[in-house]
Amino acid sequence: MNDVNEPVRYQLLDDVALLIVDNPPVNALSHGVRRGLKENLARALADPEVAAVVLYCEGRTFIAGADISEFGHPVVEPDLRQLLDALDMADKPIVAAIHGTALGGGLETALCCHYRVALDIAKFGLPEVQLGLLPGAGGTQRLPRIIGPEKALVMMTTGVPISAGEAHKLGLVDQLVNDDLLSNTLIFIREKVARGQHHSRVRDKQEKLLDVAPEIFQQARHSTTHKMRGFLAPEYNIRCVEAAVTQSFDQGCQTEAELFAELMAGPQSEAQRYFFFAERQAAKVPNIDVNRSKRPIAKVGVIGGGLMGGGIAMNMANAGIPVTIVETSSEALQRGLNTIRKNYESTVRKGRISDSVMQQRYALITGAIDLNALADCDLIIEAVFENMAVKKELFARLDGLAKAGAILASNTSALNLNDIAAVTQRPESVIGLHFFSPAHIMKLLEIVRCEKTADDVIATCMAFSKRIAKVPVLVGVCPGFVGNRILAVRQQQAARLALEGASIEAIDRVLYDFGFPMGAFQMADLAGLDIGWDSDNCDPSDIRDRLCELGRLGQKTQAGFYDYDDRRRPTPATLVSEVIADCAVLKGVHRRDASDSDILDRCLLPMINEGAKILDEGIAGRASDIDVVYVYGYGWPRYRGGPMHYANSVGLSKVVEKLRKLQSTTGDIFWEPSPFLVNLAERGQRF
Numbered sequence: 268m269n270d271v272n273e274p275v276r277y278q279l280l281d282d283v284a285l286l287i288v289d290n291p292p293v294n295a296l297s298h299g300v301r302r303g304l305k306e307n308l309a310r311a312l313a314d315p316e317v318a319a320v321v322l323y324c325e326g327r328t329f330i331a332g333a334d335i336s337e338f339g340h341p342v343v344e345p346d347l348r349q350l351l352d353a354l355d356m357a358d359k360p361i362v363a364a365i366h367g368t369a370l371g372g373g374l375e376t377a378l379c380c381h382y383r384v385a386l387d388i389a390k391f392g393l394p395e396v397q398l399g400l401l402p403g404a405g406g407t408q409r410l411p412r413i414i415g416p417e418k419a420l421v422m423m424t425t426g427v428p429i430s431a432g433e434a435h436k437l438g439l440v441d442q443l444v445n446d447d448l449l450s451n452t453l454i455f456i457r458e459k460v461a462r463g464q465h466h467s468r469v470r471d472k473q474e475k476l477l478d479v480a481p482e483i484f485q486q487a488r489h490s491t492t493h494k495m496r497g498f499l500a501p502e503y504n505i506r507c508v509e510a511a512v513t514q515s516f517d518q519g520c521q522t523e524a525e526l527f528a529e530l531m532a533g534p535q536s537e538a539q540r541y542f543f544f545a546e547r548q549a550a551k552v553p554n555i556d557v558n559r560s561k562r563p564i565a566k567v568g569v570i571g572g573g574l575m576g577g578g579i580a581m582n583m584a585n586a587g588i589p590v591t592i593v594e595t596s597s598e599a600l601q602r603g604l605n606t607i608r609k610n611y612e613s614t615v616r617k618g619r620i621s622d623s624v625m626q627q628r629y630a631l632i633t634g635a636i637d638l639n640a641l642a643d644c645d646l647i648i649e650a651v652f653e654n655m656a657v658k659k660e661l662f663a664r665l666d667g668l669a670k671a672g673a674i675l676a677s678n679t680s681a682l683n684l685n686d687i688a689a690v691t692q693r694p695e696s697v698i699g700l701h702f703f704s705p706a707h708i709m710k711l712l713e714i715v716r717c718e719k720t721a722d723d724v725i726a727t728c729m730a731f732s733k734r735i736a737k738v739p740v741l742v743g744v745c746p747g748f749v750g751n752r753i754l755a756v757r758q759q760q761a762a763r764l765a766l767e768g769a770s771i772e773a774i775d776r777v778l779y780d781f782g783f784p785m786g787a788f789q790m791a792d793l794a795g796l797d798i799g800w801d802s803d804n805c806d807p808s809d810i811r812d813r814l815c816e817l818g819r820l821g822q823k824t825q826a827g828f829y830d831y832d833d834r835r836r837p838t839p840a841t842l843v844s845e846v847i848a849d850c851a852v853l854k855g856v857h858r859r860d861a862s863d864s865d866i867l868d869r870c871l872l873p874m875i876n877e878g879a880k881i882l883d884e885g886i887a888g889r890a891s892d893i894d895v896v897y898v899y900g901y902g903w904p905r906y907r908g909g910p911m912h913y914a915n916s917v918g919l920s921k922v923v924e925k926l927r928k929l930q931s932t933t934g935d936i937f938w939e940p941s942p943f944l945v946n947l948a949e950r951g952q953r954f
């Protein structure tokens with residue numbers, strides 16, 4: 268008897284047994300699914316009436332992988348390999364009917380079937396590398412046997428799925444269909460049975476493994492070293508494909524199992540798996556159903572056509588949403604539109620989009636020099652320069668002209684949004700949408716909830732961010748919100764370390780080696796040293812003020828903390844060392860050397876401490892939200908999970924101990940651990 272609540276159901280359709288996986292939301296291979304598939308497969312194989320088996324999934328997708336939430340816990344049998352061995356050894360033909368996404372263990376399961384029939388909109392991938400893993404159920408050995416090692420290396424080291432069309436061309440899919448997947452799969456398998464032909468198994472295919480050029484492994488290493496610096500998993504995936512070429516199938520599976528176990532037990536995969544759920548958690552807001560009571564957003568307005576406004580407008584156009592940019596003059600507007608056009612042209616040149624896609628997107632962007640052009644917009648995003656008086660005046664005007672129900676958003680990265688909302692008659696419709704530069708590329712969107720922002724406005728913006736391919740994190744109002752507030756304390760310490768005698772190259776190297784894409788001073792040079800610089804009030808003992816006075820504004824002037832050549836490569840500047848030494852004298856700072864571990868502690872501990880204060884104040888709802896901000900907005904290495912996960916892995920007591928030591932040696936209140944952090948540490952808890 269079939270129980271409708273069982274994650275796998277059995278159905279006999281004449282001579283074909285149907286194994287139906289029904290484990291929402293993504294049919295992951297949880298224990299119940301593995302057990303159900305194994306038992307029902309045995310039933311089908313034992314039934315003399317059954318000539319063939321179809322593996323089919325209910326819901327939105329084929330099996331999207333192993334159940335990641337089971338990782339890190341003892342495995343309950345049957346494990347995935349036991350299930351797949353049973354499929355592989357079956358003496359009746361088995362076909363996987365695939366829709367949605369066949370990912371990871373899902374694709375590995377399909378690879379153990381004799382045939383694969385797929386809807387033409389399905390996708391196929393081995394994304395384990397993104398979880399710090401490798402396909403651990405034979406996928407590393409079977410996939411190269413079908414599509415060849417070179418293509419398998421790309422799929423496994425990037426984790427990016429391929430389309431059903433490509434999978435069909437590569438031989439991964441035997442038949443593509445455009446509708447009625449189940450009926451077409453039944454026709455397919457009955458034909459195969461009727462022909463009485465031999466049903467070959469993937470493990471026995473060898474052809475694609477012959478005469479493999481050794482350079483493909485070198486190329487794969489070269490490409491991943493560059494793109495995934497610091498990540499262990501890409502190299503392990505490559506080793507498995509090498510094993511597929513140089514070892515027997517069984518030995519290769521053994522190699523795969525050993526390397527998989529090593530990655531699974533290591534800190535990188537633990538951090539990446541944590542981050543997988545952190546990202547999904549961030550999209551949820553306690554007490555607000557983000558899927559309900561949303562305001563429709565059909566047209567967007569952006570005020571300001573500079574770097575930020577232009578990037579935001581591109582973001583909208585890329586998602587197919589019409590957008591109007593408003594500038595103060597036709598010259599400024601034209602400049603902004605030209606920059607957008609150039610950005611699109613460069614994307615076309617790089618082969619990322621076609622010319623016609625570019626034309627479609629560009630056509631969605633219109634320009635105006637009159638704010639009234641935004642009267643019919645559902646969402647208006649202000650991206651003008653950071654000046655409270657200007658923003659207040661703008662919001663008061665917007666309030667008067669925007670249609671009823673329109674959401675008024677500011678892209679401010681630091682100003683008090685409650686004060687901005689207060690100048691309008693609709694503070695419930697005012698919110699912060701803090702994009703990160705370049706806005707059409709960076710994934711993070713800090714959604715800033717003001718005191719009076721209505722729940723449906725928050726729900727709308729959370730859902731909207733998914734539409735424009737952003738990762739949203741809801742935060743509260745405070746100077747710098749979550750990301751910039753935490754960054755400020757790190758930058759402050761980096762400058763202090765430099766004053767005390769550590770070289771800026773050493774500080775940047777330590778941060779780069781930790782996994783950041785660049786160090787504190789390279790980052791400052793990239794952003795521009797003159798952000799917030801007041802040329803009328805220069806402090807001669809302040810390094811930044813001094814550099815700005817010298818016209819060293821960062822990369823844009825080819826000189827900042829470093830000198831830059833035409834290709835933006837930095838070299839240390841003696842002049843900067845002299846300025847720093849002079850500032851140290853003026854401030855009376857005693858100069859000494861700092862070890863790499865001192866530098867790291869002094870840069871990272873304040874971030875953790877500030878994160879704790881942010882949690883205590885309720886500015887962020889969850890520690891994992893802070894981690895999502897840091898990984899997506901500031902280049903914190905994903906394999907270290909984010910600052911709060913990192914603190915957990917170091918141990919909160921250790922963090923408190925180090926902060927207290929710094930406080931006593933420096934006598935600086937800056938190092939005082941947050942009471943919230945101390946409390947957690949004393950109770951032996953984690954963030």
Ligand code: 3HC
Pocket residue numbers: 292293295328331332333334335336347368370371372373375394395398401402403404406544547548
């Ligand atoms: N295990 C457990 N839960 C999973 C999961 C998985 N493999 N994949 C998705 N989920 C959960 C998510 O956590 C989320 O839960 P929530 O609603 O409670 O937050 C829910 O399913 C929906 O996921 P998304 O929000 O991501 O839904 P989308 O529709 O945007 O995307 C997807 C669907 C493309 C399937 C995406 O979820 C995805 O990429 N999942 C991960 C796929 C993956 O990495 N598979 C490999 C797993 S490792 C493996 O198979 C090892 C093997 O080789 C041994």
